[in-house]
Structure formats: C-alpha cells, structure tokens
Amino acid sequence: MKKEGKPVKSLEQLEKIAKAFGASPGGEPALDFSNTQIAFAGKSDEELLKTQWLFKMMNNRHLVNIGSKLGLLGTKIPLPFFEATVKSTIFKQFCGGTTLLESLPAIEHLHELNVDSVLDYGAEAKENEEDFNRTMNENLRAIDFAATLGSVPVISTKITGLARFELLEKISSSNPALSAEEKGEFKNVLKRIDAICHHANEMGMSVFIDAEETWIQPAIDLLANRMMKRYNKEKVVVFNTFQMYRTDRLAYIAESFDLAKEQGYLLGAKLVRGAYMEKERKRAEEMGYPSPIQPNKAATDHDFNLGIQFCIENFEQIAVCCASHNAESNLQMAALISKKNLPKNHPHLQFCQLLGMSDNITFNLAAAGYNVAKYMVYGQVKEVIPYLIRRTQENTSMTGDLSRELTLVMKEVKRRSI
C-alpha cells in the first residue's frame, strides 16, 4: 500500500498549476483540470452520486483493508454475492466489462466525449504455456475487435501474461545461459509477442508493452526493442514503457533513441512513474543491492518531466504517451505542445489515464483537442481482482484527508446542487 509521496492536490493548487503553465497561445483558454463540469459531463446526477459514494468507501482505510482481504478470498472460494457486489461497484468504476463485447458501451461512451480507449486484458501473471497462448489469443481478438471500431487505436499487453516469470528473470540476469528447453520456451515467447505486434501492424493498430519489475525488465526491453525494430519502420506500432521512478531510465530513453536511430526505426515511448516502488525497495534491501528507485518523489517527477521534454524535442522520430494522473506532468506536456506550435492531435503526441481515474485530466484534455485515451481493463471479475485492489488502495487515505478523486467528485456534486 502506498504510504508516501502521493500528492493530494487541492482544487486551489490545481488552479495555480494551470496558471503557472499558462494559457495556450492564440487566445485559447488555459487547460483547467479543476473544471469539474467538463470532467464529469458524461455522468448523470445518479451516476455522479454513486461515484461519490464509492470514493467515500474507498477513502476509508479500514474498509479497503477488509475489502482487499475479502477480494483475495473471493478469487479462491465462492463467496455468496461476491461477484455481483464487486461487479456493480468497483468493477463498474474501473473496468470496461467482463468481455470485449460487454466493454463496448463504455468504449462508445468515451468516444462520444472525444476520448479513445486502450484495451487491456486484465488477467495477470500466468504460469503455463496453455495460459500464455490464451492471453495471446485474447490480445489477437482484442486487435480484431478494436480494428472494427476506430476509437481503440491501441491494445496493451504484459509480457508476464505471455512468458514464465522465472524465464524472464533468468534472461534478465547477469548469467543468462539457457538450457535447450528454455531456449525453446523463449522462442515460443518471441512467437507470441511477434504474433500480437504483427497482427496489430496488419490491422493498423498499436501495442503498448507494459513495464514490470526491474529483475525481469531487461528481458521485456529486449523483446520490445526487437518488436520496434521489426514493426516501427514507417509508423509507430510498438511502444516500450519507461518507468521514471527508476534512476537509470532517463538515460535509457536516450539510449533507446540512439539504438532506434542506429537501426533505422521509430521509437515508441510510453512514460509512467512506476507501479512497484515498495516491492522494488524491499527486494533491494533484503538482497543487499542499491535500490533502483529514485530517492524521493521530487526526483521521480523531475525525470518524468525531463523524459517527456526529451521525447517532444524529438517528436518526429519518437511517439510519446504521457501515461500519468499527475496534473503538472500533463500540463507540462500540453504547454510544450503549444510552445512548439505542434498540432494537438499529432499521432506522436498522446496522453493516457486509467478508466475511472483522473477524469478531470482526461476530459479537459479531450475538450481542448488533445489525443487522450483511457486504459480500459476488461476480463472476468475474478481475473481482475488484483487490479481492482491496487485501484482501491490508490484511492485510500492514509492521513484521513479526502482523496484527489473524491475532492473533485464532491466539488461537482456541490456545483450541480444534487
């Protein structure tokens, strides 16, 4: 659970940040992430009140702790009403649906508000070849489904859904001598990720390859670089993910760009801060190696913002996705786009937030004409429980303050006088 560094921005702070980054040139109004009217325009009064209730529940640490334990139990043994309760509450807030077809209304709803969707099959780390093939087939199906819509330009995939964790760990180690059997296994992994990227290319789609733990990331980078080399010749089909909470990733973006230039392909760069901070620090401490994580939040923010700047400076050869709920980082990217007079809808300039979170950022960016999408997780309720637990924990208050999301929803409820 997050204990530190989570900036809860007051509405006044958001307004101040917007002013600091300045209005767009040409007399356009400044982006204002405190504008809750735009943020929640897609929600009826009833939906808004339900969202407020849900975020109030999530704000309570004790409830979230109990809920998380029940959630994990519910994935193992059948609990009466468990699925139905989850499905009508947090699942509805943070997931598109249990299947692709069930996610369609959510995709269409976002599309009406100028927001794209990134389909993300929610099943987490798998263990055997049958499961890995199932994940691949699900990704291929998502590409086919998305290609018919026009409002889902990207699907995302996690390599741990396609490969055994221990294999990735071995390839990432300083002594990656694989047995004949492991070599065969790795060939299958390559075939799976290649099938996904190849199909995405054929269907005019893109693929985000998610970043994971540092001790398997070298294997993920290797696969991502191979796929970018193969498919990013004329346009950016494949994106690698850069976790800027790592001390070495700013340099790695530059290194990846050099490699892309040297080998003649375009770089796809999705920038995130990183989701495994506590796990990373704990492992480093237990195993006695220097933590790969930045010393503090300010250092992470600094590298994230510099990483975005670097990509925008080189936007002709780098497609960048600012995957963040951080108001400053999103405003910085928007301000850079304005400053350089780039078209807001340039295909190499993208923003992305998770479904159900930071609607103030997503819908204000969309209303101002930027390329913005929601990561839309879909899958059976039991499969997405770990994802839902992470979302509820993110929205829990450790201090008793109101969470960022709850503050915004309450402001809109008050504005509508409901």
Ligand SMILES: Cc1cc2nc3c(=O)[nH]c(=O)nc-3n(C[C@H](O)[C@H](O)[C@H](O)COP(=O)(O)OP(=O)(O)OC[C@H]3O[C@@H](n4cnc5c(N)ncnc54)[C@H](O)[C@@H]3O)c2cc1C
């Ligand atoms: C569309 C999308 C896709 C994503 N894909 C991935 C992915 O592929 N891989 C992945 O790992 N994560 C991914 N994430 C999650 C992401 O890494 C962050 O955990 C999450 O978005 C919170 O960061 P933020 O930029 O939104 O906002 P903020 O709330 O500003 O930042 C919080 C983040 O800052 C960092 N941080 C907090 N405290 C400290 C500290 N004391 N010292 C150093 N750093 C600190 C942590 O990374 C923390 O998550 C994704 C997020 C989004 C929105």
